[in-house]
Every structure is written in C-alpha cells, then in structure tokens.
Amino acid sequence: MPDVDCSCIERFGHARTMPGIPGSAAVTATTSSQIVWPGPSIAGCVFCTIIRDTRGAALDQAQRFNFFPAAPLCSVTWVLAGDWHRIDQPDQMMCPWTGAVMPTLAFSGTQLGPVVTWNLGETFAITIAFYPDAFSAMTGLDLSTFTGRTVPAEQVLPPPMLALCRDFLGAVQCDGAETALAVLKDKIAVMWASARPAGAGPMRWTKDWSRSLVVRAALTDLGRSARQIARRIRSWTGASQRDLQGLGHTEQLYAKLHEAIQDGEVDWAGLAAASGFADQAHMIRQMRRHTGFTPEQLRRRAGNDEAFWAYRLLGQYFDEPRGQ
Numbered sequence: 001m002p003d004v005d006c007s008c009i010e011r012f013g014h015a016r017t018m019p020g021i022p023g024s025a026a027v028t029a030t031t032s033s034q035i036v037w038p039g040p041s042i043a044g045c046v047f048c049t050i051i052r053d054t055r056g057a058a059l060d061q062a063q064r065f066n067f068f069p070a071a072p073l074c075s076v077t078w079v080l081a082g083d084w085h086r087i088d089q090p091d092q093m094m095c096p097w098t099g100a101v102m103p104t105l106a107f108s109g110t111q112l113g114p115v116v117t118w119n120l121g122e123t124f125a126i127t128i129a130f131y132p133d134a135f136s137a138m139t140g141l142d143l144s145t146f147t148g149r150t151v152p153a154e155q156v157l158p159p160p161m162l163a164l165c166r167d168f169l170g171a172v173q174c175d176g177a178e179t180a181l182a183v184l185k186d187k188i189a190v191m192w193a194s195a196r197p198a199g200a201g202p203m204r205w206t207k208d209w210s211r212s213l214v215v216r217a218a219l220t221d222l223g224r225s226a227r228q229i230a231r232r233i234r235s236w237t238g239a240s241q242r243d244l245q246g247l248g249h250t251e252q253l254y255a256k257l258h259e260a261i262q263d264g265e266v267d268w269a270g271l272a273a274a275s276g277f278a279d280q281a282h283m284i285r286q287m288r289r290h291t292g293f294t295p296e297q298l299r300r301r302a303g304n305d306e307a308f309w310a311y312r313l314l315g316q317y318f319d320e321p322r323g324q
Contacts, residue, residue: 035051051177164191254314
C-alpha cells in the first residue's frame with residue numbers, strides 16, 4: 001500500500017499503557033494483545049499466534065487503527081467479534097470505515113508492504129501466522145497468487161484445511177479460545193507431520209530461513225536452473241529471493257533498533273552502519289518501504305500508541321528466543 005499519511009497519524013490519541021506480561025502479552029488499560037509462540041511439533045510450520053481483544057474498551061477512532069509491518073508470512077485470521085476494515089488508500093485514513101471489510105474467516109498471503117486496518121468498534125480476533133512454504137506444503141496452494149491479498153478462506157483453502165479452520169471457530173464458541181487453540185495446534189501438528197518437506201525446520205531469522213529455501217528449491221528433482229529455483233520459491237512463499245532478502249535485512253534493523261532503545265540511546269548513523277545499510281538515507285527508505293514510517297517515527301509511536309500494539313509484540317520476538 002502507499003506510504004501512510006503521517007500528518008493524519010500525528011493527531012492520533014494514545015491509550016495509557018500498563019506493564020505487559022514479559023514474553024507473552026502487551027496490555028493496556030482497556031485492551032489486550034497477546035502473542036503465543038509455537039511448541040516444538042509445529043515450530044517449523046507456525047511462526048506465532050496473535051490474539052487481539054478490545055471488548056469492553058473505550059477507544060476513540062484513532063486508537064482503533066492497527067499498524068502492521070511487511071512480513072514474509074501468510075496467515076489465517078478468525079474475526080470472532082467486531083469488524084476489521086483494511087485501509088488501502090491514504091485518503092481512507094480520514095474515513096477508515098470506507099475500507100473493505102475483512103472476511104470473518106480470512107486468508108492473507110505474504111505482505112511485502114505495511115498493512116493498516118481499522119476496527120469499527122470492539123473486536124476479538126485470533127491470527128495464526130504460518131511460514132508460507134510450510135502452508136503451501138500442507139495445502140498445495142501456489143502462494144504467488146496471494147501476495148498482498150486478504151481473501152475469504154472459504155474461497156481458497158482446500159477442504160481439509162478449511163474444515164480444520166471451521167472446527168476451530170465452533171470450538172472457540174463452545175470451549176473458549178485457550179482450549180480450542182490447543183486442539184487446533186494438535187491438528188496442525190498432524191497435518192504438518194505428513195506434509196513436512198525434507199530439510200524443513202524452525203529458523204530463528206528470516207535471512208536463515210530464506211537461505212534454506214534456496215537450498216531446498218535447488219535440491220528438488222523438478223529442475224534446478226536459476227529460473228526454476230526462483231519460480232519455485234515464489235510459488236512457495238509469494239515473494240522473490242530479493243524480497244525475502246530485503247525483509248531479512250529489515251528484521252535485523254528491527255533487532256538492533258530494539259536493542260538500542262532498550263539501552264536508552266539511539267545513534268541513527270551508527271545503527272545504519274551496524275545493520276549493513278549504505279548510509280542513513282538508505283536505512284530510512286527501507287524502513288518506510290516495510291512499515292510506512294521512518295525509524296524515528298516508529299520509535300516514538302511504538303512505545304505507547306495504542307494503534308502500534310503489533311510492534312510492541314514484535315519487540316518480544318527480540319527479547320526472548322522463540323518457543324520459550
């Protein structure tokens with residue numbers, strides 16, 4: 001999507017931030033945002049589960065925005081309460097209810113640019129983010145057709161995966177989210193065990209994961225030319241090798257920026273050099289491409305702006321090893 005109109009965001013209010021639960025949740029006075037890391041049986045398939053709950057919250061229009069960075073992941077989202085509008089044009093920031101309403105059961109492909117959504121009112125939603133190559137292996141989907149898109153899951157998921165997703169919706173309503181998630185993850189583990197490609201496994205960093213994809217793509221028996229490898233990676237992930245390398249580069253920048261913020265001092269020129277950018281201007285362009293914001297804008301807002309709750313959860317990824 002186009003870069004976010006930051007002049008609009010400057011007028012946003014802030015929700016009062018309360019201490020979060022280290023490694024698991026970021027909680028405000030009125031909302032709860034939780035990230036759940038996968039267990040060993042699905043760690044090479046599922047990146048994380050995100051739970052967002054604003055029921056009972058008294059949020060103004062600005063605080064009901066949700067800002068997400070580009071990510072080399074695909075996802076399934078269950079909207080269990082409320083509406084989510086996807087903001088695809090800058091002018092929709094002023095009238096966010098004009099954005100397209102997301103399906104209550106949605107599938108999203110890899111997002112190569114930032115994503116902005118808005119909630120009409122209170123909401124409760126659960127998202128499971130998958131490594132796209134794992135999801136492609138389990139479903140047989142060519143993910144190159146879903147890059148940057150969010151579509152009704154009923155229209156694209158094969159029957160076994162769709163049945164699993166629908167069963168989860170019913171289980172949440174009957175047994176609650178915690179119990180339903182445990183059952184769902186057991187089912188995903190069974191599906192993943194039967195579809196898992198040789199050499200696939202959990203990776204700590206996007207750069208390592210993307211390199212492993214190239215190796216796997218080169219070792220298949222379906223053709224090993226550079227063009228065939230590139231086509232295979234795009235089919236598995238919805239992204240090119242260059243896209244994945246860029247996202248891995250930005251991930252390293254996130255990590256170093258998070259560390260600098262924790263230390264209480266950010267040297268932008270030094271951060272650019274340490275993160276492998278040609279200069280500070282190059283770093284800013286890359287950050288804007290993947291978030292819609294400059295590094296300084298992101299640093300100021302991610303700390304306590306309600307709309308940036310997803311970035312606070314992302315910070316936990318750098319605080320603790322995934323899975324702990």
